[in-house]
Amino acid sequence: MYQIKTYNAIAKEGLAEFGRNYAINKTDNPDAYLVRSIDLHEHEFPSSLKAIARCGAGFNNIPLDRALENGTIVFNTPGGNANAVKELIVASMIMASRNIIAAAEWSANAQPGADITLRTEKEKTNFNGTELAGKTLAVIGLGHIGSLVANIGIDLGMQVIGYDPYLSVESAWNLSGNIQRAETIEDAVQNADFVTVHVPKDHETTNLISYEEFGYFKPNAVLLNFARLGIVDNQAVLSAIEDGTVRKYYTDFSDELILNNDDVVIMPHIGGSTIEAEIGCAKIAAQETKEFLETGNIRNSVNMANVHAPFKSAHRITVLHQNIPNMLGQISTVIAQEGINIENLVNSAKDNYAYTMVDIDALEGHEAQEIVALLEAIPAVTRVRLLNNPYKR
Missing domain, CATH: 3.30.70.260 (ACT domain)
Structure with a gap:
C-alpha cells in the first residue's frame, strides 16, 4: 500500500488516478506528496518521502537540492496548463490592441438618456484599436506553452519569430513551419509588435529581458510575461515604458515596483487557473507519481535526469x-x-x-x-x- 499526502486542493479527477493500492492523506509519513503552491522550503521532509509531484510547471516553491539529499525525486507537469496560459496570452494581446477594458468602463459609466445611442456612435472612435493580423509576435522560449502561443499566432495571421537555444526535438515537431527562428533575443525582438516570454526561471533566465534587451525593441511594443516573476527586470521595464519603448506590459506576477501604473496590467497569477488545467495537471502528477513508485521510472523530473x-x-x-x-x-x-x-x-x-x-x-x-x-x-x-x-x- 502506497501512501500519498496532498497539500492545497488537488482535483479529485487526479486523485482518482490512484487505485486500490494507494491511501490518500492517511499519514504524515507518506511515500509521495502532491502539491500546488505550498512553500516547502522550511518543510521537514520525512525519510519515507520518495517523490514530490508539483501540479503545475513552476517548482520554485520546492527546495530541489534538499529534496535530493532526502532521496526525494521532484516532478512537475509540463504542458498540463499550457492551453490555459496560451488562451490568456491571446486575450491579453487582444486587450492591448482593442482598448476593451476602457470601452467597457465607458459603457458601464455612461449616464442614461435619450441621446445614449448617438453619444455611443460619436465617442466610440475614442476606443479605436488595431488588429493582430499582420503584426509581428516574438516568442522567447518554445516549450509546451511557447510553441502553442507561436502556432496560434500563425493562425491569427501574425508573423511569428521564435527564439529558443534549447529547443527540443519534440517541441520542434510541434511548431508550424511558418515560424521564423531567430538566433538571438535581439534578432527576435527588433521588429516585434508583441514580445512574450515562456522560459523557466533559473540563473540564466533571471532578468532575461532587461535594459540591454529593451535597447533592441521597436518603439511601442507590448511585452507579456506569464512565465515567472524575475524573468523580466521590472525596474528596466518601467524605464522602457517611460521612454516609449514599451507601450503596455502585461504580467501574471504582482510586484510592488510596478503597481499603480496605467501602462502595466497585473493579473493575480491566473495563467493556469482553469478547471481544465487543474484537472490536467493533477492527472499528470498522479500518473508520473504512480509510474515512479511502481516501476522506478522517472519522467518529468526537475531535480534528476529522466x-x-x-x-x-x-x-x-x-x-x-x-x-x-x-x-x-x-x-x-x-x-x-x-x-x-x-x-x-x-x-x-x-x-x-x-x-x-x-x-x-x-x-x-x-x-x-x-x-x-x-x-x-x-x-x-x-x-x-x-x-x-x-x-x-
Whole structure:
C-alpha cells in the first residue's frame, strides 16, 4: 500500500488516478506528496518521502537540492496548463490592441438618456484599436506553452519569430513551419509588435529581458510575461515604458515596483487557473507519481535526469546516489557477489546525483533484505528501493 499526502486542493479527477493500492492523506509519513503552491522550503521532509509531484510547471516553491539529499525525486507537469496560459496570452494581446477594458468602463459609466445611442456612435472612435493580423509576435522560449502561443499566432495571421537555444526535438515537431527562428533575443525582438516570454526561471533566465534587451525593441511594443516573476527586470521595464519603448506590459506576477501604473496590467497569477488545467495537471502528477513508485521510472523530473525502461524482469532495484566515479562498479559488484544475474541496467546523472535501475530475475526473500542493506551501506548511496513486478511471478 502506497501512501500519498496532498497539500492545497488537488482535483479529485487526479486523485482518482490512484487505485486500490494507494491511501490518500492517511499519514504524515507518506511515500509521495502532491502539491500546488505550498512553500516547502522550511518543510521537514520525512525519510519515507520518495517523490514530490508539483501540479503545475513552476517548482520554485520546492527546495530541489534538499529534496535530493532526502532521496526525494521532484516532478512537475509540463504542458498540463499550457492551453490555459496560451488562451490568456491571446486575450491579453487582444486587450492591448482593442482598448476593451476602457470601452467597457465607458459603457458601464455612461449616464442614461435619450441621446445614449448617438453619444455611443460619436465617442466610440475614442476606443479605436488595431488588429493582430499582420503584426509581428516574438516568442522567447518554445516549450509546451511557447510553441502553442507561436502556432496560434500563425493562425491569427501574425508573423511569428521564435527564439529558443534549447529547443527540443519534440517541441520542434510541434511548431508550424511558418515560424521564423531567430538566433538571438535581439534578432527576435527588433521588429516585434508583441514580445512574450515562456522560459523557466533559473540563473540564466533571471532578468532575461532587461535594459540591454529593451535597447533592441521597436518603439511601442507590448511585452507579456506569464512565465515567472524575475524573468523580466521590472525596474528596466518601467524605464522602457517611460521612454516609449514599451507601450503596455502585461504580467501574471504582482510586484510592488510596478503597481499603480496605467501602462502595466497585473493579473493575480491566473495563467493556469482553469478547471481544465487543474484537472490536467493533477492527472499528470498522479500518473508520473504512480509510474515512479511502481516501476522506478522517472519522467518529468526537475531535480534528476529522466530515466525509464520497460519493467520486464521479476524485480528491479533503484539506487539514488552521488554522481562520482565507480558507482556503477560498486553497485554491480554487490549484486554479483550475491550470485544474482543482472538482466538490464540503466543509469543517468544530473549535476551531483545519479540514478541507477538494475533489473534482476531470481531473488529469494532473505536475499532481498540483504542486498538492499549492502547497497545502502555504500557511502555515496542516498536511497535504495526494491520493486517487485506484479505481472511476473
